[in-house]
Amino acid sequence: MNKVIAVFTKESFLVPLVAIILGLLTGAVAMLAGGFNPVKAYVALLEKVFGSAYNFGETIRQITPLIFTGLAVAFAFRTGLFNIGAEGQFIVGMVASTAVGVSFDLPAYIHAPLAIIAGAVAGGLWGSIAGYLKAARGVNEVITSIMLNWVALYFANWVMNAFFIPAGQQRSEMIQDSAVITISWLSAMFDSARLHWGTLIAILAAIFFYVILWKTKSGYELRAVGLNPHASEYAGMNVNRNVVKAMFIGGMFAGIGGACEILGVFHYQAIMTSQPGYGFDGIAVALIGGNTPLGVVLAAILFGILTFGSAGMKFGAGVPVELIRVVIASVIFFVAAHGIVKIFVKPILKKKKEGGN
Amino acid sequence: MDWGLILSNLVHDTIVFSTALIFASLGGLYSERSGVVNIALEGMMIIGAFTGAVMTYAFQDSLGSLAPWVGFIAAGIGGAIFALPHAVASVSFKADQTVSGVALNFLAAGLSVYLTKIIFNGAGQTTTLSQVFSKWSIPGLHDIPYLGHAIFEAYPTSYIAFILVFLTWFLVFKTPFGLRLRAVGEHPRAADTVGINVKKMRYTAVMISGALAALGGATISLTTTSNFSHNTVSGQGFIAIAALIFGKWHPAGAMGAALFFGVAQAIKSLVQIFGLTQYVPTEFIFMLPYVLTILVMAGFVGRSSAPAALGKPYDTGSR
Numbered sequence: 001m002n003k004v005i006a007v008f009t010k011e012s013f014l015v016p017l018v019a020i021i022l023g024l025l026t027g028a029v030a031m032l033a034g035g036f037n038p039v040k041a042y043v044a045l046l047e048k049v050f051g052s053a054y055n056f057g058e059t060i061r062q063i064t065p066l067i068f069t070g071l072a073v074a075f076a077f078r079t080g081l082f083n084i085g086a087e088g089q090f091i092v093g094m095v096a097s098t099a100v101g102v103s104f105d106l107p108a109y110i111h112a113p114l115a116i117i118a119g120a121v122a123g124g125l126w127g128s129i130a131g132y133l134k135a136a137r138g139v140n141e142v143i144t145s146i147m148l149n150w151v152a153l154y155f156a157n158w159v160m161n162a163f164f165i166p167a168g169q170q171r172s173e174m175i176q177d178s179a180v181i182t183i184s185w186l187s188a189m190f191d192s193a194r195l196h197w198g199t200l201i202a203i204l205a206a207i208f209f210y211v212i213l214w215k216t217k218s219g220y221e222l223r224a225v226g227l228n229p230h231a232s233e234y235a236g237m238n239v240n241r242n243v244v245k246a247m248f249i250g251g252m253f254a255g256i257g258g259a260c261e262i263l264g265v266f267h268y269q270a271i272m273t274s275q276p277g278y279g280f281d282g283i284a285v286a287l288i289g290g291n292t293p294l295g296v297v298l299a300a301i302l303f304g305i306l307t308f309g310s311a312g313m314k315f316g317a318g319v320p321v322e323l324i325r326v327v328i329a330s331v332i333f334f335v336a337a338h339g340i341v342k343i344f345v346k347p348i349l350k351k352k353k354e355g356g357n
Numbered sequence: 358m359d360w361g362l363i364l365s366n367l368v369h370d371t372i373v374f375s376t377a378l379i380f381a382s383l384g385g386l387y388s389e390r391s392g393v394v395n396i397a398l399e400g401m402m403i404i405g406a407f408t409g410a411v412m413t414y415a416f417q418d419s420l421g422s423l424a425p426w427v428g429f430i431a432a433g434i435g436g437a438i439f440a441l442p443h444a445v446a447s448v449s450f451k452a453d454q455t456v457s458g459v460a461l462n463f464l465a466a467g468l469s470v471y472l473t474k475i476i477f478n479g480a481g482q483t484t485t486l487s488q489v490f491s492k493w494s495i496p497g498l499h500d501i502p503y504l505g506h507a508i509f510e511a512y513p514t515s516y517i518a519f520i521l522v523f524l525t526w527f528l529v530f531k532t533p534f535g536l537r538l539r540a541v542g543e544h545p546r547a548a549d550t551v552g553i554n555v556k557k558m559r560y561t562a563v564m565i566s567g568a569l570a571a572l573g574g575a576t577i578s579l580t581t582t583s584n585f586s587h588n589t590v591s592g593q594g595f596i597a598i599a600a601l602i603f604g605k606w607h608p609a610g611a612m613g614a615a616l617f618f619g620v621a622q623a624i625k626s627l628v629q630i631f632g633l634t635q636y637v638p639t640e641f642i643f644m645l646p647y648v649l650t651i652l653v654m655a656g657f658v659g660r661s662s663a664p665a666a667l668g669k670p671y672d673t674g675s676r
Contacts, residue, residue, distance in 0.1 A: 030468070034475045082455055139654045140663075142455050143602065146396065146595055147647040158640035274588060283459055320474035325467025333442065333460035339450035 014348065016288045016295075018341045020302070023331030030326050031319055041317035048312020049305050057186075057193025061265060063304030065090070067202040068257025069282025070289060070296040071209050072127075072250045076141075077291045078213060079246035080226035085130055085145025087279025088152030089123035089251040091272075093258025095156045096122035098269040101175030101262065102164055111178040116201070116259045123255015124248040126152060131247025135240035141247070149275060157271050164269070171270040181263045196264025198257075205253055206293040212249070222246055254279060281307070284328055287335045303328065361503045367623055368507035372515050373581065375619030377402070379518040380573030381597035382604065382611040383525050384436075384566040389606060390529065391562035392542040392666040393447050396458035398570045399594025400465030401436050405571025406578040407469035408435035410483045410585035411476060417488040424488045425579045429514070429572065436571020437564040439465070444563035448556050451670035462594075470587050482586030489583050490514060514576045521569070525608040538562060542664035545671040555671050570594065599650035606664065618646040 028038035049059045069086040076083035097119040104111060130148060133139040164172035181197040213219035224232045225242040233239050257278065262269055285303055289295030310324035334341050381398050388395035413428030420427060443461050446452040470481060477483055490512045499505040529535035540548040541558045549555050577593070578585045596618055603617075604610025625642050 030471065034471070082453075084455070084459070133651070133655050137655045139651075139656075142394075142396070143598070143654060144651050147599065147651050150592060150595065150647045151644050151651075154640040154644045158638050161640070162638070274591060280459070280463070283456070284463075287456065320471050320479070322467045322471040322474065325463055326471060329460050329463035329467055332463060333446065333457060336456035336460055337446035337450040337452040339452070340446075 012290055014345050015338050015341050016290060016299075016335060018344050019331050019334035019338070020288065022334045022341065022344070023327045026330035027323055027327035030323060031317075034319070036317055036319045041313045041319045041323075044312045044316025045306070045309035046312075047316065049309040051312075052191070053189070054191035054193045055308070057190030057195050059304055059308045060199055061194050061196075062308040063300050064196075064199045064202050064264075065257045065261055065278045066281055066285050066300035066303050067206065067297055068198075068253050068260070069278045070285030070300050071202075071205055071282075071293065072123075072252075072254035072257070072279075073282045073286035074289060074291040074293075074296050075209060075213075075253060076127075076246050076250040077286060078226050079222045079242060080229065081131070081134070081243065081246055081250075082142050083127065083130075083145060083247065083250045084142050084283065085127060085148050085279070086250070086254040086282045087275050087277070088145065088149035089126045089254035090258040090261075090276065090279045091149075091152040091156050092126045093119035093123040093255030094262050094269055095159050095258075096255070097179075097259035097262045098164060098172055098175065099159070101179035101267075102173050104179075105176055106178055108178040111176065112181050112197075112263060115175070115179045115263055116181075116256055119255045119259025119262075120252040121255070123258065124252040127247040127251020127254070128244050131244040134247075135243045149279065153272055153275060156269075160269055160271060165271070172268045174268050175263065179263055180267060181260065182265075182267075194265045196260060198260025198264045201256060201260060203297070205256065206297050209253075209293040209296075218245070254282070281328070284332045287332060363627070365503040365507040367620070367627060369510065370623035371616060371619040372508070372511050373619075374622040375615045376512065376515045376518045376580070377573040377576045377593055378597050378600055378615035378618060379522060379612050380514075380576060381570040381594055382600040382615055383518075383521055383608060384569030384571075384573065385598055385601040386525065386529070386566075386606060386608060386611055387538070387562045387569070388566035389601065389667055390542045390664055391538050391559045392545060392664055392669065392671070393444070393559055393563050393566075394454040394458065394668045395443070395563070395566055396455060396595075396598060397440070397443055397461035397465075398566075398597050399590060399592065400458075400462040401440060401567045401570035402574030402577075402590045402594045402597070403465040403469050404439045404567075405432040405436045405574030406589045407473065407574075407585050408432040408571065409575030410486060410578040411473075413486050413488060413579060414483055417486060420488075422488055422491075425486075425490050428579060429490075429575050432571045432575035433568040436567040436569070436574070438567075439571070440563050440567025443567070444560045447670065448559045448563070451672060454668055454670075466587070469585070473585060483584045486579070486583050489579050512576075512580045514572075514580060517572075518576075519612075522608050522612045529608065539664070541671075542666055545666050545669075549671070549673070559671075570597070573597065596646050599646050602663075603650055603653050605662075621645045 031038040031041055048055055069090060072086040073083050097115040100115040100118040130141045130144045133144050134141045160172055183195050186195045213223060221237050222242050225239050229239045281303055285296055285299040289299035306324050310321040313319040314321050381402055385395050385398050409428040409432035412431040413424045416424040416427050443457050446457040447454040473483060492510050493513050495509040499509040537553045537558055541555050545555045574590055578589055582589050600614035600618055601611050603614035621642055625639055
């Protein structure tokens with residue numbers, strides 16, 4: 001029992017937890033200021049998510065891309081890079097999988113994996129542009145990846161308009177049935193919620209994340225570079241190559257996420273007027289998850305529930321859905337400024353120390 | 358075809374599109390010159406566009422054509438207040454400045470639409486404003502053929518933006534305040550040693566940054582769109598960051614870059630009018646500012662180097 005308490009009072013666990021609570025409280029204050037009942041709203045949120053099989057299935061659908069983009073951001077973080085470009089990597093993953101999904105006519109066991117691999121490679125290459133510029137020319141990856149997000153958005157629209165969208169339409173042709181990764185029997189069980197193999201791939205990706213970083217030599221190098229690039233250099237590691245590698249693998253996660261969104265959920269790609277947002281949410285997911293694979297999965301579940309459940313807040317308590325963005329923003333803010341959180345955490349840690357002695 | 362008229366219109370539109378970018382990139386300049394990364398320009402612009410529109414809406418019936426001015430000033434104040442958490446996190450709590458900026462961008466996008474829906478009974482955008490800024494023609498000068506329409510018939514906010522470029526240059530490079538600002542951004546330890554209050558300078562810079570970026574946002578809602586919705590700003594804060602870097606953290610450079618990116622937007626409508634889209638897809642024109650920024654940062658088009666202490670929290674105890 002003491003062991004359990006020890007896990008829950010560890011700082012790495014407490015800071016995100018307190019940040020989440022502070023974020024929800026900030027949301028509650030915003031709701032009170034707007035004349036809403038926060039308790040009723042949060043209850044309505046949970047009722048929406050857990051109220052019906054369809055909504056529960058759709059929540060899983062919402063969680064899946066967040067796992068991918070969360071992993072994309074977290075992986076680069078481990079090598080000391082801030083991958084703010086998961087958004088763009090996600091988008092090019094969508095483009096590549098749509099291209100493969102629409103253009104080829106292959107047996108399903110080749111077509112679907114090929115479309116996913118195309119998304120992974122596209123996302124990886126897109127990510128490694130920022131990695132290469134960092135390694136070869138010393139350019140801050142934050143700014144380049146922000147810029148690449150917007151380039152990806154317009155690039156995607158151009159590719160769709162030029163090659164895949166029939167004249168006068170706003171979305172591409174449907175992908176071939178052989179590239180679809182929707183699980184129809186599972187969908188049927190959840191009242192046709194859009195469930196797909198991508199969720200399983202996301203879990204496998206999280207395991208892959210763990211194995212490569214903590215069980216392989218190249219993962220050791222990636223982490224070493226993240227902890228201290230100078231020491232790694234002296235130890236004979238090629239820092240630049242690891243930077244590009246980290247961005248490539250991170251980009252792959254996001255790219256697969258984009259591919260699964262097309263192949264499993266929409267089956268077509270539409271013209272985008274703004275960023276889809278999964279990449280940005282991935283930053284929040286990675287931060288809350290402490291850049292660990294298990295943490296990312298748990299944080300993705302939380303954010304998936306919050307974003308999908310926000311529609312319930314609107315229905316049940318009249319609260320505009322945007323409120324949940326305020327909650328997520330506050331959570332990110334409190335994780336960033338963990339100095340503020342520690343003011344709240346300190347008394348708990350102190351108590352534990354006194355109790356232990 | 359009157360090429361003079363076409364060119365005149367192009368310059369005219371360029372100034373309209375560039376104004377918001379000039380305000381915001383100048384805002385970014387103060388913050389980054391003091392050593393605080395500000396990728397929250399987008400969020401600060403959103404708050405400005407929102408505050409400007411809502412305050413103008415509140416006063417347009419009672420104050421008439423003065424209302425946009427009230428909205429504009431309120432936006433500046435709102436932006437400064439909104440920037441405060443960024444300063445608290447990055448200066449006092451030594452938070453990761455990029456993450457804090459990301460949080461503010463999220464917050465602005467959520468909060469502005471949330472409040473809009475509360476104020477306007479669930480609608481995702483404000484009603485169209487009956488009072489917005491109208492263009493000022495400079496007496497005498499605007500009668501000059503072509504040039505008059507191009508330069509001397511602009512929104513008052515555009516004139517203010519150009520004056521601010523000069524003021525910022527003067528303040529940053531010709532006054533003790535500017536010297537301190539730059540010292541804090543280049544070498545905070547040295548600045549601290551000679552008695553400059555690093556924290557105070559950085560707080561001031563971040564709040565000026567918020568105010569100016571918000572004025573940029575208000576410029577959009579009070580001149581071109583006449584309302585506020587979720588996509589009023591749509592990425593212009595990031596173009597402003599691009600302009601700041603492209604302009605090498607110098608006011609005149611930032612203005613030049615903002616004008617250049619403004620041309621890219623103005624040309625877009627021109628390209629559509631002449632049916633040139635079959636040769637140059639509009640998507641590529643949209644992409645241009647971002648691609649150019651990457652090329653500049655990579656040193657392919659002239660080197661651009663940031664203030665030395667940019668992004669580094671100042672810790673009095675460290676070496």
